[in-house]
Amino acid sequence: MLWFYEYFFPVVWIFFFVYWQIKAANTKTTQRLEPAASRILRVFIFLIAIVLLSTTRIPLPWLYIQLWPDGLWAFWLGAAVTVAGLLFAVWARGYLGSNWSRSVTIKQDHELITTGPYAVVRHPIYTGVLTGLLGTAIAISQVRGVIAFALFFVTFWIKLRMEEQWMRSQFGEAYATYAHQTAALVPYLL
Numbered sequence: 001m002l003w004f005y006e007y008f009f010p011v012v013w014i015f016f017f018v019y020w021q022i023k024a025a026n027t028k029t030t031q032r033l034e035p036a037a038s039r040i041l042r043v044f045i046f047l048i049a050i051v052l053l054s055t056t057r058i059p060l061p062w063l064y065i066q067l068w069p070d071g072l073w074a075f076w077l078g079a080a081v082t083v084a085g086l087l088f089a090v091w092a093r094g095y096l097g098s099n100w101s102r103s104v105t106i107k108q109d110h111e112l113i114t115t116g117p118y119a120v121v122r123h124p125i126y127t128g129v130l131t132g133l134l135g136t137a138i139a140i141s142q143v144r145g146v147i148a149f150a151l152f153f154v155t156f157w158i159k160l161r162m163e164e165q166w167m168r169s170q171f172g173e174a175y176a177t178y179a180h181q182t183a184a185l186v187p188y189l190l
Contacts, residue, residue: 005075009082009136010054016086016132020093028098028107034162039103045155049148053136063144070141078139085131092117092124100125104162112171114178122184123163126156130185160184 056064068074093100095116099107117124133152137145164184167175183190 008075008079009139012079012082012086013132013136016090019090023093023100024102026098027100028109030101030105031108031110032106032166034104038159038162042155042159045151049133049151052144052148052151053140058144063142063147065143066141067143067146068141070139074141075139078135078137081135081138082132083135085128085133085135087128088117088131089125089128092128096125104159104166106166106170110170112167112174112178114182119182120187122179122182123156123160126160127185130156156185 052058052063095118096113099111099113101107117128121127130149130153133149137149139145164179168179171178
């Protein structure tokens, strides 16, 4: 049974990434794309965070300081939060349909989606992934999990700000009204 606890999070995240890759195949043609430098920087930061989460061989002992006692409660709470977050992201991805892109883009015939998970927050995919990472950090119970979460948060926040500018320029007052009524990442807070 120990193998279950060891492999649960890697398997969940691998299934999530495989799903994401499969769904990436059917999107609209890109009309405007963010610069390559910002995409490369984002991938680099994500890779650092993934390494932090996936190995205990980094020779910086402070990364492995326990923030709270690890054990079954941390594992199961983290597992529930991770699965809930990733399912929310999957729901949002499905709802966005062919308007989705891994980079900041404007698609041909781009639509402003404001229903479903997009009625809860403007960036529900980021909310879902960040919630999943928070759950993983809870289960890891170490400084490295919090750092990985923070790296993803900052990177998503920077990407979100660029997307917001592009959506305002594409959809004008309709997006401004939507942004005024709907929080970016956390309902009623942020």
